[in-house]
Amino acid sequence: MSFKPKVGIISCSGEDCPGGSISRDATLVVLHQLRATDTVTICLPLFLAGSGAEREFARYFPTITVDGCRKMCAAKGTAKYSSEPAVKINIEDYTGAACTDDEGKRVLSEDTRVVEKVANDIASHVDRLRSEWR
Amino acid sequence: MKKVVVPCSGIGKAFGAVSREATHLLTEGTHSSDYRTLCLPLLMTEDAEIKRVIEDSEVYTIDGCPAKCASTLVEHAGGKPVMQIMVPKVLAVNRDHKPNTVLDIGDGGRLLCQDIVKIVLGGGGKER
Numbered sequence: 001m002s003f004k005p006k007v008g009i010i011s012c013s014g015e016d017c018p019g020g021s022i023s024r025d026a027t028l029v030v031l032h033q034l035r036a037t038d039t040v041t042i043c044l045p046l047f048l049a050g051s052g053a054e055r056e057f058a059r060y061f062p063t064i065t066v067d068g069c070r071k072m073c074a075a076k077g078t079a080k081y082s083s084e085p086a087v088k089i090n091i092e093d094y095t096g097a098a099c100t101d102d103e104g105k106r107v108l109s110e111d112t113r114v115v116e117k118v119a120n121d122i123a124s125h126v127d128r129l130r131s132e133w134r
Numbered sequence: 135m136k137k138v139v140v141p142c143s144g145i146g147k148a149f150g151a152v153s154r155e156a157t158h159l160l161t162e163g164t165h166s167s168d169y170r171t172l173c174l175p176l177l178m179t180e181d182a183e184i185k186r187v188i189e190d191s192e193v194y195t196i197d198g199c200p201a202k203c204a205s206t207l208v209e210h211a212g213g214k215p216v217m218q219i220m221v222p223k224v225l226a227v228n229r230d231h232k233p234n235t236v237l238d239i240g241d242g243g244r245l246l247c248q249d250i251v252k253i254v255l256g257g258g259g260k261e262r
Binding site: 011012013014015017027028031041042043044045046047048049050068071073074076077080081085086098 | 140141142143144145146150154157158171172173174175176177178179181201202203204206207210236237
């Protein structure tokens with residue numbers, strides 16, 4: 001049986017815009033429900049504050065970054081401190097609106113559909129990355 | 135100028151979810167005129183504006199584990215937190231306020247958030 005790596009899901013979890021809450025919730029859905037045995041997460045700040053193991057994982061295994069806004073902190077941080085993500089997701093591409101800090105930060109009921117859509121897309125990317133692994 | 139609360143928001147642990155929820159209680163509740171937050175990952179991107187905010191503000195950090203990501207990144211950005219709160223240390227004071235999971239911090243976790251809010255509102259200057 002060939003080796004299939006776990007895929008790292010790295011969420012921005014941005015505290016200052018609702019897109020960060022959506023990215024965090026979608027990531028947790030994948031980690032705990034949709035692909036619990038195929039994925040791991042890494043606290044994004046640990047790339048800088050951690051021991052180095054986090055950087056090593058993302059250097060050798062595929063990662064998916066999930067960002068709440070166009071600043072793309074998770075994608076940039078992962079690329080800067082470890083390696084280029086295999087997939088970069090921006091929540092604004094799903095909501096069709098710019099994420100601003102004028103809005104409430106929590107996920108609202110109308111956002112749950114976006115969370116579900118993003119989570120399903122992440123799960124599809126996980127399946128593809130694992131099947132393409134050589 | 136508003137005071138800035140920076141949580142670790144650690145996605146792998148319930149304590150990270152508590153740090154995030156406690157921050158939102160401060161920045162979106164009755165104290166929202168005094169406190170604001172910012173995106174912790176933005177501190178990794180060398181964003182000039184956010185570095186200026188960190189350098190010029192009274193910053194409170196809330197960390198969920200000994201890696202102390204929030205405190206470390208604030209210092210990396212040139213800031214010096216007036217108070218560094220460690221969630222496990224707050225829990226140690228009242229062990230009944232134990233959070234459930236990262237998905238649902240539960241009633242205990244919500245009480246722990248209130249404990250943290252009280253500490254921040256009580257003033258800073260030392261590590262808890």
